[in-house]
Amino acid sequence: MxxxxxxxxxxxxxxxxxxxxxxxxxxxxxxxxxxxxxxxxxxxxxxxxxxxxxxxxxxxxxxxxxxxxxxxxxxxxxxxxxxxxxxxxxxxxxxxxxxxxxxxxxxxxxxxxxxxxxxxxMPESVLIEKVRNLPPDDDKAVKELADEFAVSVQALTIRLTKLGLITA
Ligand SMILES: [Zn+2]
The missing domain is CATH 1.10.10 (Arc Repressor Mutant, subunit A)
Known part of the structure; x- marks a missing residue:
């Protein structure tokens, strides 16, 4: 759906x-x-x-x-x-x-x-590319990525988790 x-x-x-x-x-x-x-x-x-x-x-x-x-x-x-x-x-x-x-x-x-x-x-295809270069478990990197997309850290974290790109 x-x-x-x-x-x-x-x-x-x-x-x-x-x-x-x-x-x-x-x-x-x-x-x-x-x-x-x-x-x-x-x-x-x-x-x-x-x-x-x-x-x-x-x-x-x-x-x-x-x-x-x-x-x-x-x-x-x-x-x-x-x-x-x-x-x-x-x-x-x-x-x-x-x-x-x-x-x-x-x-x-x-x-x-x-x-x-x-x-x-936060287009999935763009996100996959970005996350490929992201150091694991780096809160600062996630914050910077959120800024780049102009979304909240919370929204980005939910998105990354749902796409299986990070583990909660
Ligand atoms: Zn609504």
Missing amino acids: SRKAKQAAQKILERFGDTLPIKLDAILKEHNISVRKEKLEDKTSGMLVIKDSYAIIGINDNHHPNRQRFTIAHELGHFLLHHTVSNVFIDSSLVFFRDEKASEGTKRQEIEANTFAAELL
Whole structure:
């Protein structure tokens, strides 16, 4: 189910994947999506509102810029993958908290949006090349790599673990 999400990200990377960090601004412009930084409750990462000819992503201005990037990429994933399902997506930790009770459809959408965001910001093929030169168990190297992709160390670590490139 996440294959579709990964492929959607790779399609965008064909055109926008030649520089690091991935230039989200250009991708958003291409899709007629604008970003608004909002003062949101800490638990809310962001939201997506889809109109007829454009869309707006709201992100939590209090969060670290690298975390904001992941949220933007996540919302872009909803936009590309789930626009036929809903026009409004709100992402808060509450959603994840409610995961047990959430419908299977909602859960699947969130996984897909995360898969999309991870592949878009940290393309697997690029990551494999980078990690090849990475000294093992070197926190500083992981931090530097996170900076290069402009993602949080946490997001990168999750990604590396999932791809089996490091052991947790
Ligand atoms: Zn979401």
